[in-house]
Amino acid sequence: MPDELGSPIKHHPVLHRIDPEQGVRRIYSLMIERDLLGTIRLVRNRGRIGTNGLKHVEVFASEAEAGDALKAFARTKRRRGYQDL
Numbered sequence: 001m002p003d004e005l006g007s008p009i010k011h012h013p014v015l016h017r018i019d020p021e022q023g024v025r026r027i028y029s030l031m032i033e034r035d036l037l038g039t040i041r042l043v044r045n046r047g048r049i050g051t052n053g054l055k056h057v058e059v060f061a062s063e064a065e066a067g068d069a070l071k072a073f074a075r076t077k078r079r080r081g082y083q084d085l
Contacts, residue, residue, distance in 0.1 A: 013074045015082035025049040032066045042066045
């Protein structure tokens with residue numbers, strides 16, 4: 001297994017979007033994890049603040065690929081009005 005200290009992922013973004021006028025209270029989190037078998041997974045959780053929300057899991061061949069996907073998802077959400085928590 002690669003050395004975790006050399007990991008290209010330095011943070012796990014948690015984003016939120018609150019717009020009282022539209023009744024929007026949403027949260028979106030991204031995290032890269034490695035399961036017991038060494039599989040690299042990007043886990044995305046989204047939903048209304050205060051609920052369990054939905055969980056999406058994608059498997060990647062490398063941590064660098066998962067990191068690129070994480071950055072792309074975070075960039076898209078920020079363009080849609082989400083802010084870092």
